[in-house]
Amino acid sequence: MRFDTSPAPHIVAGYSVPRVMFQVLLALLPAGIVHLVLFGPGLLLQLAVACVTALLCEALALHWRGRDTTPALKDGSVLVTACLLALSIPPLLPWWLTLFGTALAVLLGKHVFGGLGQNPFNPAMVGYAMMLVSFPAEMTRWPVPLDTPGAGSWAELARLSMASFYGAGADPRFDGYTGATALDSIRSGLDLRYTLPELLGRGEIGGPLGARGFAWLNLAALAGGLYLLARRLVRWHIPVAVLAGLLVPAFLAHALDPGGHLPASMQAFSGATMLAAFFIATDPVSAATSDRGRLWYGAGIGLVTWVIRTWGGYPDGFAFAVLLLNLAVPLIDRYTVPRIYGRDA
Amino acid sequence: MPARPEFPAGLALDAHKQQATGLPIVELAPPAQVVLALDQGSGSTAQPVVAVGARVAIGTLVARAEDATAAAIHAPIAGIVIAIESRAAAAEGGHGVCIVIEGDGTATLDASIRPVPDLGTLDPAELVHRLRDAGIAGLGGAAFPTATKLAAARASGAQLLLLNGAECEPWICCDDLLMRSSAAEVVLGARILQHALGAARCVIAVEDDKPEAIAALRAALDGWDEAALSVAVVPAVYPQGAERQLVTAVTGSEVPSGSLPAQAGVLCQNVATAAAVARWARDGAPTMARIVTVTGSGVARPCNVRALLGTPLAALIDAAGGYQGKPLRLIAGGSMTGRALASDEVGLTKAMNCILVATSEDLGGSRGRREMPCIRCGDCAAVCPAGLLPQMLHRATLADDLQSMRRLGAHDCIDCGLCDYVCPSQIPLASRFRAARQTLRIADESARRANAAKASYERREQRQRAAAAAEQLALDTVRSRAGQDREAAAGRVGGTD
Numbered sequence: 001m002r003f004d005t006s007p008a009p010h011i012v013a014g015y016s017v018p019r020v021m022f023q024v025l026l027a028l029l030p031a032g033i034v035h036l037v038l039f040g041p042g043l044l045l046q047l048a049v050a051c052v053t054a055l056l057c058e059a060l061a062l063h064w065r066g067r068d069t070t071p072a073l074k075d076g077s078v079l080v081t082a083c084l085l086a087l088s089i090p091p092l093l094p095w096w097l098t099l100f101g102t103a104l105a106v107l108l109g110k111h112v113f114g115g116l117g118q119n120p121f122n123p124a125m126v127g128y129a130m131m132l133v134s135f136p137a138e139m140t141r142w143p144v145p146l147d148t149p150g151a152g153s154w155a156e157l158a159r160l161s162m163a164s165f166y167g168a169g170a171d172p173r174f175d176g177y178t179g180a181t182a183l184d185s186i187r188s189g190l191d192l193r194y195t196l197p198e199l200l201g202r203g204e205i206g207g208p209l210g211a212r213g214f215a216w217l218n219l220a221a222l223a224g225g226l227y228l229l230a231r232r233l234v235r236w237h238i239p240v241a242v243l244a245g246l247l248v249p250a251f252l253a254h255a256l257d258p259g260g261h262l263p264a265s266m267q268a269f270s271g272a273t274m275l276a277a278f279f280i281a282t283d284p285v286s287a288a289t290s291d292r293g294r295l296w297y298g299a300g301i302g303l304v305t306w307v308i309r310t311w312g313g314y315p316d317g318f319a320f321a322v323l324l325l326n327l328a329v330p331l332i333d334r335y336t337v338p339r340i341y342g343r344d345a
Numbered sequence: 346m347p348a349r350p351e352f353p354a355g356l357a358l359d360a361h362k363q364q365a366t367g368l369p370i371v372e373l374a375p376p377a378q379v380v381l382a383l384d385q386g387s388g389s390t391a392q393p394v395v396a397v398g399a400r401v402a403i404g405t406l407v408a409r410a411e412d413a414t415a416a417a418i419h420a421p422i423a424g425i426v427i428a429i430e431s432r433a434a435a436a437e438g439g440h441g442v443c444i445v446i447e448g449d450g451t452a453t454l455d456a457s458i459r460p461v462p463d464l465g466t467l468d469p470a471e472l473v474h475r476l477r478d479a480g481i482a483g484l485g486g487a488a489f490p491t492a493t494k495l496a497a498a499r500a501s502g503a504q505l506l507l508l509n510g511a512e513c514e515p516w517i518c519c520d521d522l523l524m525r526s527s528a529a530e531v532v533l534g535a536r537i538l539q540h541a542l543g544a545a546r547c548v549i550a551v552e553d554d555k556p557e558a559i560a561a562l563r564a565a566l567d568g569w570d571e572a573a574l575s576v577a578v579v580p581a582v583y584p585q586g587a588e589r590q591l592v593t594a595v596t597g598s599e600v601p602s603g604s605l606p607a608q609a610g611v612l613c614q615n616v617a618t619a620a621a622v623a624r625w626a627r628d629g630a631p632t633m634a635r636i637v638t639v640t641g642s643g644v645a646r647p648c649n650v651r652a653l654l655g656t657p658l659a660a661l662i663d664a665a666g667g668y669q670g671k672p673l674r675l676i677a678g679g680s681m682t683g684r685a686l687a688s689d690e691v692g693l694t695k696a697m698n699c700i701l702v703a704t705s706e707d708l709g710g711s712r713g714r715r716e717m718p719c720i721r722c723g724d725c726a727a728v729c730p731a732g733l734l735p736q737m738l739h740r741a742t743l744a745d746d747l748q749s750m751r752r753l754g755a756h757d758c759i760d761c762g763l764c765d766y767v768c769p770s771q772i773p774l775a776s777r778f779r780a781a782r783q784t785l786r787i788a789d790e791s792a793r794r795a796n797a798a799k800a801s802y803e804r805r806e807q808r809q810r811a812a813a814a815a816e817q818l819a820l821d822t823v824r825s826r827a828g829q830d831r832e833a834a835a836g837r838v839g840g841t842d
Binding site: 013015291338 | 589687689719779
């Protein structure tokens with residue numbers, strides 16, 4: 001009898017890139033639902049634009065590069081980029097801005113470097129950072145979350161989302177429904193010499209857990225992140241290091257100056273903390289590669305985020321922190337090669 | 346949750362062992378014809394000492410070990426050598442020179458086969474020599490000559506004999522069955538090897554998923570001094586049975602990179618090799634048979650078979666109830682490191698501990714999967730038992746960056762295949778690293794040749810310079826002498842003025 005031959009090993013664990021990407025999308029679901037409930041249906045519009053743009057750009061880039069388009073489109077990685085971007089941006093962006101950001105993320109963030117596996121920067125954060133520096137007003141205008149006392153209704157948010165999507169969101173009749181995020185308001189409040197208890201005491205910015213709206217969003221992202229950890233799709237090093245890098249300095253600063261610095265709990269449940277710690281910083285392609293390297297990488301992201309949130313000019317610092325640490329990855333990788341069995345330390 | 350291994354990492358794989366451990370060992374009748382590959386699995390060939398047409402008896406030496414990495418081969422049946430030619434074999438390229446013996450149905454023993462009566466008083470060095478003559482080689486899968494390892498370990502003063510009964514690879518269970526049924530033989534072999542090595546201590550290491558084997562060994566060891574001979578139970582984590590990893594699991598220390606366990610004071614031998622030594626000691630018979638696991642979803646009745654070397658694999662598969670279902674791949678060895686064979690006409694070798702007849706279900710859909718780009722997920726690094734970063738090594742391999750390949754441990758890779766197994770991008774990492782080691786060997790070899798050529802060129806230059814200098818010196822001497830003569834002559838002339 002004749003048989004085919006093939007080099008060892010002859011068995012595989014059956015993990016695959018599409019399966020990993022699908023699981024990541026599944027883990028984003030709770031955050032997506034909370035987002036829809038508290039911030040209105042704008043997310044759906046953003047998701048639609050981002051996903052369609054991402055798939056088109058991916059196909060176009062692959063075509064230009066003379067590559068086969070089908071397997072790359074099926075691997076799901078570009079959809080993860082699109083969904084992460086859509087979850088990071090305010091749900092009130094006009095369609096063309098989301099299109100612009102997503103196209104930049106896929107083309108400049110990913111394909112100019114050689115596509116899947118080759119990008120030194122996190123593509124979603126490349127898109128986000130470009131949008132933030134180019135259109136700061138649009139990028140900091142969020143709907144007032146529905147768990148804020150005196151907020152409007154979901155139906156009103158739906159009308160606002162539609163109007164904004166077509167570029168008419170600045171209409172004065174929507175004035176009461178939009179505003180800066182909690183982190184943003186607190187930073188500008190502190191700049192105006194208010195103290196933290198004064199700012200939080202009004203109950204509009206902070207709820208029992210953290211920032212209004214964002215606290216629930218962070219909890220949902222945390223749940224999804226724990227799912228990824230449990231399924232071993234993400235290993236613990238980066239999320240734990242990001243949270244430690246952010247929360248340890250936050251805790252110390254708040255202990256020293258409670259009036260001028262947010263408590264660690266507020267830092268943990270505001271802005272994009274959990275999304276960044278579990279879903280964005282953990283993008284393996286642009287992260288450090290060894291376990292020890294990933295601890296440094298994550299801690300660096302957390303620390304830079306805290307610095308930007310505390311003294312920087314932007315409300316949340318995750319995008320810049322991730323991109324900055326992406327830059328440091330070759331250096332981190334160089335100094336964190338683990339000791340090989342049988343070799344001297 | 347499996348216990349953590351002592352070495353950097355590993356993985357608990359689906360063992361698939363119970364398929365073949367349920368039945369007792371099947372004793373296979375001598376086949377009508379044996380096909381003995383000159384390379385029994387160590388990658389080095391023995392030299393035939395018989396010609397076509399020669400009559401051989403059971404135990405007649407048919408091929409001699411010319412170098413230290415091959416083991417002698419003996420005829421397992423009596424009969425006539427009908428061919429010495431290239432046949433299907435478990436070797437690179439699927440073919441290798443084999444000695445084919447047609448049996449005459451008799452059980453004539455070669456005159457050289459006699460029990461070894463003076464075993465206890467035999468000088469250890471002489472014992473090593475006799476083991477070499479008996480063709481004793483590693484039966485755990487490498488078929489490396491035991492005598493060569495023993496000699497190296499003796500030279501480095503190794504004080505520990507480590508018998509490997511870990512059998513960590515999926516599907517394989519021949520050592521398990523051997524330990525269950527012939528624990529006394531394993532222990533006797535251990536004593537003999539210990540004597541040959543002059544080692545104070547012997548440890549038999551068995552994975553904790555073989556309770557029957559552990560109990561049998563403990564019973565056989567009853568009464569022995571625990572300090573001299575003991576059983577160590579190690580966690581069932583692949584690749585626990587890899588030499589370096591097992592040394593670390595048992596002794597707690599690592600084998601330095603670039604050196605062999607023997608050089609680090611430990612001699613590793615498979616439990617089946619120890620049993621082969623015991624059989625040789627008892628009746629003087631060289632290694633002519635082995636136990637092999639015949640398993641996989643592609644055979645009807647998976648079991649372990651004791652068969653003569655050279656028995657065609659088809660006969661072994663018949664002993665296991667024949668093919669069933671859709672057998673896709675015939676693997677000599679286990680599913681992680683075994684070699685896929687193109688034909689079942691290949692003869693059993695000393696290295697074959699398992700014949701895995703795999704169906705697509707056993708292969709887990711590994712066929713025809715498309716390689717995707719590395720996403721640096723690091724799953725490979727998380728399981729690497731050598732502590733490598735396979736993702737970085739792979740990048741260096743693709744870039745043909747020899748220096749990085751060395752730095753990132755291309756030579757420290759033990760070829761266990763775990764990185765390949767877990768890779769979500771289906772990158773054939775193990776094959777790439779094998780190719781990388783080959784590239785490095787070629788580069789080393791050409792560097793060595795270039796250096797040798799340079800040295801020889803420089804020697805020649807030096808010789809020529811020396812010759813030229815000598816010539817110049819001779820010329821100068823002649824000239825100066827001529828000058829003196831002229832001066833003298835002139836003096837004389839002057840003197841006459």
